[in-house]
Amino acid sequence: MSEDLVLWEKIPPLATITINRPKALNALNTKVLSVLDQSLDEISREDEIRVVIITGSGEKAFVAGADIAEMSNMTSLEGANFSRLGQLVLRKVQELKKPVIAAVNGYALGGGLELALSCDFAYASENAKFGLPEVTLGIIPGFGGTQRLPRLIGKGRAKELILTGKMVSAKEAFEMGIVNKVVPLDKLMESVKDVAIQISKNGPIALSIAKSLVDVGYDIPLDDGCILESRSFGMCCAMEDTKEGMKAFLEKRKPVFKGR
Numbered sequence: 637m638s639e640d641l642v643l644w645e646k647i648p649p650l651a652t653i654t655i656n657r658p659k660a661l662n663a664l665n666t667k668v669l670s671v672l673d674q675s676l677d678e679i680s681r682e683d684e685i686r687v688v689i690i691t692g693s694g695e696k697a698f699v700a701g702a703d704i705a706e707m708s709n710m711t712s713l714e715g716a717n718f719s720r721l722g723q724l725v726l727r728k729v730q731e732l733k734k735p736v737i738a739a740v741n742g743y744a745l746g747g748g749l750e751l752a753l754s755c756d757f758a759y760a761s762e763n764a765k766f767g768l769p770e771v772t773l774g775i776i777p778g779f780g781g782t783q784r785l786p787r788l789i790g791k792g793r794a795k796e797l798i799l800t801g802k803m804v805s806a807k808e809a810f811e812m813g814i815v816n817k818v819v820p821l822d823k824l825m826e827s828v829k830d831v832a833i834q835i836s837k838n839g840p841i842a843l844s845i846a847k848s849l850v851d852v853g854y855d856i857p858l859d860d861g862c863i864l865e866s867r868s869f870g871m872c873c874a875m876e877d878t879k880e881g882m883k884a885f886l887e888k889r890k891p892v893f894k895g896r
């Protein structure tokens with residue numbers, strides 16, 4: 637049964653992961669995190685999946701946070717382990733060798749916003765609400781929110797959200813740069829799938845290297861990042877897909893990328 641807590645379906649070249657606990661607004665407990673972890677492993681092995689979408693079940697929530705009922709009885713050690721588990725699963729999302737897009741279809745609070753932040757980028761529905769309300773519970777964000785949010789929107793705006801615990805609308809989240817696009821709820825999956833399909837047409841190894849260069853490069857000095865970029869660029873030049881991409885351009889046809 638626990639597998640049902642996270643559903644994933646494959647319609648190549650896309651896979652959609654749905655956090656599926658609608659009665660608890662898709663809150664992340666230990667079991668959900670473990671099944672999500674397993675789903676990511678399965679998806680990572682499927683070459684025909686080129687882009688992954690993560691969303692929440694129902695029309696109300698993407699994910700309303702880590703499970704407060706489960707956390708309410710945790711000891712200090714259990715809390716640290718839970719936080720670390722969440723961080724590691726979200727790191728797996730970030731480091732997946734395929735682009736991952738969050739389709740935020742409602743509340744993205746606490747661990748839910750942290751899940752969206754671990755994706756490569758997010759689109760939201762107009763009804764979505766964003767926030768890190770942990771301090772209102774007397775706790776702090778524990779799945780990377782204090783680290784990823786300031787990197788995305790700057791320290792000042794991140795601290796305002798983290799220290800007030802307030803919720804912001806999808807429009808405000810767009811203005812802050814938390815999400816890339818806001819659309820009506822009934823157009824969300826269509827919009828996310830459109831951009832996912834556009835991405836999926838590109839060379840899969842180039843996508844994987846490019847996303848990782850942005851993430852790794854963000855945390856290191858510019859010159860080191862540029863050196864890493866040159867080496868990766870050189871590596872790309874030797875790839876079959878790169879030869880195919882350039883040959884296809886010169887022959888005025890669409891490339892057929894094989895992931896080699």
Ligand code: CAA
Binds near residue numbers: 660704719
């Ligand atoms: N954990 C566990 N259960 C949750 C939950 C959560 N994060 N969020 C909602 N639920 C449950 C509610 O307890 C309720 O269950 P019952 O029907 O059994 O009572 C059900 O989902 C529906 O929720 P509400 O009745 O509260 O719905 P609402 O429409 O009145 O309010 C809401 C919606 C504003 C999102 C409200 O549910 C809420 O504030 N949720 C908590 C948000 C939050 O604080 N998230 C941060 C958690 S801490 C965290 O995430 C730490 C971390 O970084 C690791």
